[in-house]
Amino acid sequence: MNKWGLIFLLFCLTVFLKEAKSQNISNEGTDFWAVFPSHDPSLDLITRLPALANITIYVTAKSASFVTVRCGSAAPISKPIPANTAVPFVVNRSQAYIDQTEANADAPYNNRGIHIEVRNGFPKVAVYAHIFAGFRSAASLILPVESLGQKYMSMNYTQTLGGNNLLTLVATEDNTRLLINDNGNVKEVDFKKAGEIFEYMAVSGRDLTGVTVEVDPSSPDNCTKRFAAFSGSTSVSIGCVERPDLSRDPLFQQLYPTVSWGKEYGVAPFIDRRYIARILAEENNTVVKINGVVIATLGKGQFYTTEEKIEGIFVSASKRVSVAQYSLTQKCSGIDGFLKHGDPEMVLLNPIEFNIKAVTMFSSTAEAIAERYINVIIKTKARNTFRINGALVQNGWKSFPSNPDYSYQQLPITEISSNLSAAEGFNAIAYGFGDAESYAYSAGTNLAANNYLLINNTITNIDAPNACIDQPSDFKIILPYIAQRISWQLNNEAAIPGSLTYKEVITTSGEVAYQYSLNQDRKFTELRTERIKVIAEAPNANNCLAGDIEYNFEFEVYPIPSVDFSLDALSCPDAELPFTDRSNSNIADKPINKWLWHFGDGETSTEQNPVHLYKQSGEYTVTLFAGLDDGCMNEIVKKITILPKINAGFQVAAQGCVNTDLLLTDQSSVASGTIVKWTWDFGDGKTPVVRTSKIPFGYQYTQSGTYTITLVAETANSCVSLATQQEVIIYDLSNSDFLLPEVCAEDDLAIFINKSGNQQGNTAGLTFTWDFGDPASGAANTSTQVNGAHKYGMAGQYIVTLTVRNTSGCSTILKKNFTVNGSQITASFDILSPTTTCGNKVVMVKNNSSVNSGVITKIAWYMDVVNRPNEVIIDEEPEPGEAYEYLYPNFTTPFPKVVTVRLVAYSGTKCSEIIEKQITLQPSPILVFDNMPDVCLNAGKLTVVQAKETLGVPGQSSLSGPGMDTDGKFDPMLAGLGAHTLTFNFTTADGCTDTVRQTITVNPIPILTIDSEIYVLAGGKRKIVASATGDGLTFKWSPSIGLDRDDVLNPTVTGEEDMVYTLTVSTAQGCNIVKLIKLNVLEGLKPANAFSPNGDGANDTWLIEYVDTYPDVTVQIFTRQGVRIFYSKGYAEPFDGNFKNEALPVGTYYYIINPNNKKKSITGSLTILR
Known part of the structure; x- marks a missing residue:
């Protein structure tokens, strides 16, 4: 092994495979048992007969396999299982179903168990069961025999009317004796043969949650016996106020042995629906928390049921617990408490510690399942590695608020089979909803066991469930007892006596177990399934009878991964360089999931595709170790060259001023090559400045503050430097301004008013320097006073400069052009109006004044200087040729009136000139038109007295407007309704006129x-x-x-x-x-003596004139025989010649009319004509 191999070995021992000592038990296996428990059928909507459910077994596998399903006397069903495909097996109902009448029998029912077996030599599979028909649906994950246990606790739900809780048991071995402990009442059940079924059903709808079932410790071979347990309900309603019309569904889940329970569970809500969770304790004094808050301390077999929830929760406990999640009855399952498709369902959740990294699962569409989803719970740091059918799922994750280390996701799916995988372990459930239909089950899990096999790779010293081809392996077995004797047999080879030296280990469930080893350095040269048999003699202790116990295990021989990665062999320094893993595990369903990179500079990474930054140039050796959880690994070495390092740098003053150039000088360097681009970011939010020259340049900030200047340099080969930064402080400039005076050559001083200020609006801390632009004046040309003052000796144009400096040293310079005007003024104006005019007419005059140098700075108009010497109109900014309007006030005497107009023109304070002209004003009338009261339309013609002239000047008047007639009177009828404006006009003998108006309103008459x-x-x-x-x-x-x-x-x-x-x-x-x-x-009524009721519209009723004036009158009509044929009080409905809806015959009749007002009755005859 090279030195990097040694590094990798040390890494593996601590990081690479944290699961190295874990068991190799999961929901995948080769031998399974399932049951078809009792349920309450729904009614067929057409036949109105019970819709009997069937059970379908679904089998999936990561690699192609072959499975046979057997039940009772029915013919076995054998099918190939393609990789990543859910294959259904429809089980014969009559062979498997347990009727409610068969529950609580005296003995188990023979051969009712559903047996699922993988053909020898084929890969492991995962199994699911789905019960459905009509409006009934329930599903469960099925566990392999190797993951089964010796003790279970039933999980059910509070039963509603019409159903029963149940606990269904199936033996996986002959001669298995079980004890059911129901609240202290113990029932013994003897199973003679594997596949026998016993169903324990509650009476009177009792909740069986917490009922314990276990192998009888006094039975022979009790330590080797395993069995499967299933719990649920024949049908139940959950969540709504109970009533007969609520929909219901059966509950059906395979129970996990208590050793596979855990202490931490994440509960993700069913999408768009409310849910309930139930927590069941294995031992006394189990403290339970939800979202970190203690909610209960439970005893053995006790449980806590949450209220209805819509958010995810995190459950933790001081001892092992089981957690179930329930969907609600359709009528109230929505988040808002109203109807949402689905029905009651129970799913047993897997604890956080028993997770999986890859699984192929199925999602059924039967019976009438319209919506299908998967809930996933994973560590937050690994959630972006989660894939479904190869596609990453990176959006939609939610963290648990009380434990943000874990996140959950709710994924809608459309495929029957789905492959889930991630770099780290996850928990998942599959569920579906339809109209009054639902199912839910665990997607897959790792499980605890009290005995399991580990393969030790002697090269890497990693313990794993499988061996690596052509690499030496030793073997370890974990037992729950201290063996008295042990032997090992690999495949069909001779048995090898084993050492009784053991090591105590702590299992996932926290219990003490004993590890025995067989050191063989055995190499496997073929990729295949291997078998090993271990026989261990158990002591007569721990409720186990003494004797030999045989353990049979299968393990796979995996290929060595092909390790490779891509990189840019020639790269830049100080740049994040991507390293892309291209390794292959050479196993179809097991991607590489562990990586160790050594970059040659002392840095490492465990990411699959890391990004690394080299800080120095040179050649480096990059080594990648890649492998699997199972312990198979490999390595590859490649070289990378890092180009020379670029050192960016620049010089700048530490302080500057707003709107003032800040000089920047580049000082960047590179050992070899050429810097061709400089990117400057001045930290003011503006687009960075890109320059292709290192020539110093200036930059201006527009606002004060502290800014960070960042420079990145780039060479011709596109390598960029690390960013270098410097801070600068930019200070505000002062606000500079001053007012220009208006002066002429004869004025004493020109006073310049300073309007400058600091950011606070005052002059604190400011200094001022004035330059008056008059160098001939010598020292008097400058001043440091706040306001400038200077005596100009002659007229002309000057430039006045004010420099303002603040305490930060920032200066502003303001220059203004200034004119000293001449003193030789020509005052002049024209009267644009007639020189003789009416007093109420506007007079217009035009200024024509001028000065020999500069401008006229001000003019003053005195429009009646003799009579009103203090009334003046000033224009501080006069323009040559500008016209002005003036209206003289009304006057009564003298007739006419002569006024003098004076104009004074200025070019400075001491320089001015006067000119006067006269205007003759004729008297104008002064009119009033008082308010006029409203008048009525029928008021007749009115004389208007409200309009009059008040001065008494001679002249003619007139009135006009709507309603005014030729006589000068107002006629409302002529004007019409509404408001009308009347006009009063008066013209004097001199032709001066005036007009006033007033409104009069004409109101309508009834x-x-x-x-x-x-x-x-x-x-x-x-x-x-x-x-x-x-x-x-x-x-x-x-x-x-x-x-x-x-x-x-x-x-x-x-x-x-x-x-x-x-x-x-x-x-x-x-x-x-x-x-x-x-x-x-x-004096009296005038009744007609005849009428003709023939329907022609004329004389169809008997007319009695003026009878309506007698409101209390009664009218009676009789036949010749004295039969009364008509009576009326009042005569609102006249007699129409009919009696009892039949027409009376032509003839003579007699009437009596009584006024009932002390007047005599009127009698007479009446003839009906037709």
Whole structure:
């Protein structure tokens, strides 16, 4: 072995295979037993008969295998098992099913067990069972015989009406005696033959969780006996408030022996659904935590059931526990508590410590399963290595909040068979949901056992479940007792006596076991399955009877991996170089999963595809060791050359100022080669500057602060240096500004007002230097005062400079052009308006002033300097030719009025000139137009008195607008409703005019509809029919004699004497309308003496005029024989010539009309004509 081989060996002992001492028991095997327990069938929707379920065994394998399934007297079913494919075996129901009437029998039922065997010499397989029919579905992982144990505890669920908990047992060996301990009640069950079945069922729907079943310690060969146990329910509802119409499903899971229980479990939620978890304790004083919080201390066989949950939880316990996860009844299974497809299901979870790194599993679509998923739990650091069917799963992972070292994933799947793999171990369950259907089971697991075989590779000193071809191997067996004698037999060779020297080891379950070794340095030259038999004499102790116990093991001979990797043989220093593993395990279903890289510079890595950075140039030897968990490994060595190192560097001042060049000088170097590119990042968020020259250059920061400048240099062969950095502090500049004065050559001083300030807005810490641009003035040309002051000797253009420096040494320089104006001013203006104008007209004047040098800096207008000498209009920035408007105030005397306009033009404080001109103003009228009150539409023509001229000047006036007639009056009818604007105009004798406006509103009058005459019979009453529209109407009748009310539109009038009424209707705005209504009082009714009810629309009913004025009138009609054929109180529905819906014959009839108001009744005859 070379020196790197020695390094690798030491590495392997500590890191490379942490599982080196673990057992080689998993859910894969060559010999399995399953059962078909009782269930409650659902009804077929068509036949309404029970839909009897069947059981299908699904077999998968990582490598092609061959399997036979047997049950009862049915013909065996043998099939090849292609790699990574789920192959179904439909079991004969009549041979396997256990009816509920067969539960709790006196003895087991013979040959009911389902036996699954791999043909000799073929690889191991994984087995799953699925029970389904109608609206029933349940599935379980099936464990190989080698993983079975001697003690189990039942896991069930609180039973609902209509079902029963059950515990189903199958013997895997002849003459197996079991004890069922149900709360202290012990039942003995003797199995004469392997494959016999016994079903223990609870009575009265009792929960069997915690019931213990174990091999009778007093039975012969008790230490070698193993059996399989299954638990569940014939059917159950979970989660909803119990009622008869809830859907239900059976529960069915193979139990793990208690030695395969664990102390840590991750529980990932069923996707989009709520779930319940149950935790079962093996021993007393088991402290249970969920998400790190103690929730219970359990005794042996006791359990804790969680409330309904939607998030993942992490379960930990002080002693071994079993954990089950339950889906809920469909009606309430959704996260929101409402319906979501699925039904009750129980899945037994595997503890974190019993994980797998690769498994091929199946996901059934029967019975009516529409959604299928896989939940995966793995260490967070390894989750990005997890693959499904070769594809990495890198998104969607969630960490357990209480244990972020572990993460879980919920994956929807569409394939029947799926291959799961990862660089580190994981736990997984498969589950599916349909309409009132579900299943769930463990995808696969490693399991604890109290005896197992290890192969020791004497080259690497690694213990593993398998041997490596052409490499020497020794053998180790782990036993739960101290053997009195031991022998070893490899294949069919002669037995070899073994040494009784042992080593105590701690098993995965934390128990003490004993390790015996056979040192053979045996080399295997063929890739095949080997067999070894170990016979050990057990002592009469630990509940085991003394005697020889035979152990048979199979192990595989694996090929040596082909190790290779790719790299760039010529690489850059200080760069992260990728090393890509291209190794092959040479085993189809077992990819390389352990790596050790030695980069030749003292650094190593255990990643598959590491990235490494060499800090120095030169040639290095890279060695890769690659191997498997099983211990087979190989190595390869390659060379890499690292090009000369680039040393980036630069020089820069430690401090600088905003908006000021910061000088950068490159100092980078390389031993050989040429630097061709410099990438500068100035740390201010801007795009880095790329330069192709090392010539010094400047850079400006726009904001103050501390910045990190980063330089990366690059050579012509594209190698880049490590980044080099320096910090610089950039200080703010001061805010510089000053005001320019307006001066002329005769002014004493030009005062420059300093407006500069620091970041706080004051001058603290600032110094100032003024340069007035007048060097002829000598020393007076500069000043350090805050405000500058200078006497300029002559007119002209100057440049004034202010330099401001702050305490950080940052300076700002501000220059402004400054003009000293001349003193020879020509004041001038034009009057653009007529020189004689009306007093209410705007007067416009234009400035034409000028100066011999510079500009006019200010003008002052005095528009009436004689009468208003203090009224002045100042323009501080006058423009030549600029016009100004002015409106003189109204005046009464004198008529006319002459005003003097004065203009004063300035070029500095002491330099000014005056000019005056006169304007004659004619008097203008002063008008008022007072508010006009609203008027009604029917108000008639109005004289407008609100408009007038107030000065009394002679002239003519006029009114115009909507509603104004030729007589100068306002007519509301002519104007119409709404608001109208009237215009008042006045013109003086001199032609000066003025106009004012005012609004008047015309309001609507009520609209009244009523007859001018109404008729009432003497003593009769009638409601006056009338209608009116308008805003906020009120009513008044006069006189009120004979009326029930005089303030409503429709009073009731009583016929006493003829009368003329006046009705006044008023709006809310006070607009009225008045109407006269004449009341005519009649002396009696006028009944018609005949009518013709023949349906022609004329005279079809008997008319009695004015009868409506007698509201209490009764009308009766009789035949000649005195039979009354019509009666009415009031006459709202006139007589139509029918009696009892039959037409009366033509003829004469008699009537009596009683007014019922102290008037006499009216009688007469009536003829019906047809």
